[in-house]
Amino acid sequence: MYLQRTRNLKFSMVAAYNIAVRRLYNPLFERRVPDPTQLTRGDFDRVVAFLRESGYKNLYDAISHLQVIADTIDNLQLTEIAIHFEHDAKPEKRRHNYISLHDPARIAQLKESGIDPDGARRRRSFEERIAHLQAENAALITQRDRLYEALSVIAHNCLLKGLDVEGVLGPLRKQ
Incomplete structure (x- = not known):
């Protein structure tokens, strides 16, 4: 409850911390200790070892939740001896393919798509607009020429028949 009140957590995060706290009760149960103020760093390490042995897929998140709980216990001095839980877990893979804001390839790609590197949509320059309109115009001219050719073939076939x-x-004429 302390974490929810002090951190303004959403339901899913409250549930995640609740799961972490329940995991901490397993080592306490094994030691036959009912009092959570008797938690030690060893209890946290046992939970981490269990998660690693079981191949838990969200290991980094689970250990991070344990870290927050340990830090909260230490800050509030709920145990006689501070836990000082530290973990060395790192995310196995990046969740998102974030690219550095200073990556030159990313900046060039964003400029080509008409977006400033800072994420804001920018107006195209006069030269860019002209080039874009010329490319659009060339495509329309090609379509028009194909249509004239098709109409010419239709007219020729009509005359032959x-x-x-x-x-x-x-019916194709403007009215």
Whole structure:
């Protein structure tokens, strides 16, 4: 409860700390000690050893929660002897593929996509806008030329078959 009141934790974090506290009761039970004020660093180390042996997949998070609990116990002086729990666990993999803010490749990639390296959307320069519009215009011209070719082939086939071209292509005219 102390952690929830002092850290303004959400439900999921309260549940995670609750699980960590329950894990700490196992070594106490093994020692036949019912009082949580009798926790020692050895109890924390036993929990970490158990998590490692069992291949727990969120080892870093679980040990970090134990670290917070140990620090809180030490700060509030709930035990006669301070626990001084330290862990050397490191995350096995990066959760997100974060790239350094100062990575030159990232900066170049962001500039190409029209985003400033600080994350803000920026307006394209006049030259960039002109280049973009010219590329769009070239694509439209290509589509227009293909359409003219298709209409030319249709008109030619109509004439070969003796059909009235005006009657076939009439619905395509603007009204």
